[in-house]
Amino acid sequence: MATVLITGANRGLGLEFARQFSVQGWHVHACCRSPDQAGELAELANAAADRFTVHALDIDDFSTVDALASRLGGVPVDLLINNAGILDNRPVSFSEGARSSLQALGAIDYEGWGQVFHVNVIGPMRVTEALLSNVLASTVKKIVMISSIMGSITASDPDAFPPGGGVYIYRTTKAALNMIARNLAADLKARGVIVLSVNPGWVKTEMGGEDGMFTPETSVANMIKAIEASDLASTGSFISHDGTRLPW
16 A cells, blocks of 8 residues: 655645545545644544544654654655645735735845745755655655745746746745755655655645635646656656646
8 A cells, every 4th residue: 555645734735635645545644733623634534544644743843853753663655745835924825915915025024034944945855854764665755845836937037927026935935945856856866766846736725815726626636647657757857737847
């Protein structure tokens, strides 16, 4: 039975990843900050009996990362999905005006920038390093970073979609996450590990807001197909949810 570990699994894309992999018969390790408040994860765990485990994990708190690694011990993790991330250090969605009013030139929250960077970049790297032995012990050996087209330097110009400008904090963290994926791919290819950065599209989640172009169900179903289709020849790639290559 293949095993997947998902961070940020209590809502949005993470929750949908957990649901779809569970339906497919995978053993799911679903991680979130407060399992006692994750009612939908508890329902999935009850339905899947002995192949669905909910773990406490706050990627902004490295002691919880170490505790997770200790609990897992030598359990193989075929697919590690670094999904947990934030748009801003305040509750906000893209639909509520993040593009125009938050993280804008002249109004940068530098303290908040550090916090978002720690969650979106350093956190996934720490989780990956802590669980690398679990991935190496598996059969599939895949690591996925949930990124964004907004982290593409090539696409972030005035004539591209999405247009460049604004959203400095979120854009730079996703660009940095892409660089981590490239480095990991280079370091781990000889050990048979496939590393991808994946853009889920603009999804109707708490972060994406109501104006999103895709439902979580559609985005995640597409991403799972793209992840399954990847191999060592495509390691280090930045792809969209439909499997197409994206410019860095």
